[in-house]
Amino acid sequence: MPGTVFILCAATCLLCSILLFRGYRQRRVPLLFWSAICFFGLMIDNCMLYADLHLFPEVRMVIWRKIPGLIATVVLLFGLIWESE
DSSP states (O other): OHHHHHHHHHHHHHHHHHHHHHHHHHHOOHHHHHHHHHHHHHHHHHHHHHIIIIIOTTSOOHHHHHHHHHHHHHHHHHHHHHHHO
16 A cells, blocks of 8 residues: 555656646746646656565665655755745
């Protein structure tokens, strides 16, 4: 059951990323672009979590699976700071 939750979270992040990118293409609001990139990174983070815990349980990828989430958060933070100026 936890694997299903990870896949659903990844699918939700992908859907949010697609919708945010569509909104960016229509309105050209840069914050939508940064948010879309962030959600895409969170989707990768969820996919790596699923792979770590269910596909390859004998290999611990704790550090490697945290990197996409960290990069996604830093990208969103950069976008927030960049757009506030």
